[in-house]
Amino acid sequence: MSTTCLNTIPFNRTHISDNELGYLAEAVREGSTCGDGPFTRRASTLLTEMTGSDHALLTTSCTHALEMSAILLDLQPGDEVIMPSFTFMSTANAYALRGAVPVFVDCRPDTLNIDEQLVEAAITDRTRAIVVVHYAGVACTMEPISELCARYALALVEDNAHGLGGSYRGRPLGSFGRIAAQSFHATKNAQCGEGGALLLNDADLIGRAEIIREKGTDRGRFFRGQVDRYRWIDIGSSYLPSDILAAQLTAQLESFDKIQFLRHAVWQEYHERLADWAAENGVSQPMVPDGCAHPAHLYYLLLPDLGNRQAFIGHLSERGVQAAFHYQPLHSAPAGVRYGRVAPGGCPVTEEIADRLVRIPLYPDLNETDMARVIDAVQTYRVS
Numbered sequence: 001m002s003t004t005c006l007n008t009i010p011f012n013r014t015h016i017s018d019n020e021l022g023y024l025a026e027a028v029r030e031g032s033t034c035g036d037g038p039f040t041r042r043a044s045t046l047l048t049e050m051t052g053s054d055h056a057l058l059t060t061s062c063t064h065a066l067e068m069s070a071i072l073l074d075l076q077p078g079d080e081v082i083m084p085s086f087t088f089m090s091t092a093n094a095y096a097l098r099g100a101v102p103v104f105v106d107c108r109p110d111t112l113n114i115d116e117q118l119v120e121a122a123i124t125d126r127t128r129a130i131v132v133v134h135y136a137g138v139a140c141t142m143e144p145i146s147e148l149c150a151r152y153a154l155a156l157v158e159d160n161a162h163g164l165g166g167s168y169r170g171r172p173l174g175s176f177g178r179i180a181a182q183s184f185h186a187t188k189n190a191q192c193g194e195g196g197a198l199l200l201n202d203a204d205l206i207g208r209a210e211i212i213r214e215k216g217t218d219r220g221r222f223f224r225g226q227v228d229r230y231r232w233i234d235i236g237s238s239y240l241p242s243d244i245l246a247a248q249l250t251a252q253l254e255s256f257d258k259i260q261f262l263r264h265a266v267w268q269e270y271h272e273r274l275a276d277w278a279a280e281n282g283v284s285q286p287m288v289p290d291g292c293a294h295p296a297h298l299y300y301l302l303l304p305d306l307g308n309r310q311a312f313i314g315h316l317s318e319r320g321v322q323a324a325f326h327y328q329p330l331h332s333a334p335a336g337v338r339y340g341r342v343a344p345g346g347c348p349v350t351e352e353i354a355d356r357l358v359r360i361p362l363y364p365d366l367n368e369t370d371m372a373r374v375i376d377a378v379q380t381y382r383v384s
């Protein structure tokens with residue numbers, strides 16, 4: 001191996017879109033630095049167009065959008081919320097904060113999404129909502145889940161942190177849930193460092209969502225001239241981001257097609273060029289079912305076992321390629337045990353794939369040379 005001090009290829013690198021620096025300067029120059037300024041309006045409109053959602057409210061994070069969903073659904077202590085164990089802790093934390101109980105369901109071994117066939121067995125008379133996470137932006141199998149929500153009168157929430165730009169049978173992700181949460185964290189497809197959005201597909205929720213987001217006040221109505229002063233109306237918090245962040249996000253959303261083109265090129269290159277190596281070594285590549293258009297959010301490989309996964313990360317690191325594992329099961333995490341419960345049958349698939357999964361660098365500006373280096377580093381690993 002030649003170790004000629006190659007720069008490490010990072011797991012992620014943020015992309016600067018065409019108007020980004022200009023919009024940031026404009027927001028600062030115009031003094032529109034607090035929330036709900038002109039860039040917030042622009043970014044919100046773009047989001048409704050991209051997701052086909054009725055209404056979008058920018059938030060300080062996806063975590064906060066999920067917290068807002070828990071308040072909006074009036075969850076009470078002891079209410080149950082069904083969700084996958086294989087997800088980011090914010091999915092569960094947002095509901096546990098309201099005293100609700102996350103009920104963790106296992107994932108499918110092919111898409112790593114919540115196993116729709118296991119959801120019904122997790123429903124009790126305390127169940128109030130089902131939260132789906134479209135892992136890697138590949139849609140969950142929505143028909144049976146939507147059908148269960150209708151039959152048991154449960155709210156459907158999409159944690160769509162990975163799914164912006166993805167669709168299921170032609171319909172954009174983020175438009176299926178009564179509520180959906182987006183993330184614009186630095187690692188997501190469109191980013192402003194720390195940010196998110198609450199998408200509402202039920203007009204009845206809009207008025208109260210605005211109040212919850214503005215410290216429990218009707219400040220939004222006041223600024224629209226609908227009330228002559230604003231007052232404390234409901235519980236809430238300060239969930240609106242600075243217009244400076246909205247300026248950065250606006251530029252990113254305007255460049256979304258370009259970002260997506262670049263991300264898909266990397267994803268596709270990995271998928272084709274690693275296929276033989278994967279087959280020879282018993283490694284699984286991502287599976288995208290018919291009807292799912294995914295947004296190339298991440299590229300993962302499933303090594304045969306934990307030992308190989310760890311050795312593989314070490315092998316890549318020695319060749320200057322930063323790779324990362326992903327979610328650790330929530331049902332067996334300390335807070336998952338304390339605040340949640342596991343659905344009947346446990347989560348054996350989640351436990352297994354969490355140990356085997358590794359993500360390799362995928363970002364818009366990953367150039368040909370670095371992509372070739374990643375592919376070469378992967379292909380020189382032999383599963384033992």
Ligand SMILES: *Cc1c(COP(=O)(O)O)cnc(C)c1O
Binds near residue numbers: 185
């Ligand atoms: C990134 C992520 C979040 C949290 O997003 P923030 O904007 O950082 O709060 C929540 N859920 C999933 C599935 C995520 O990937």
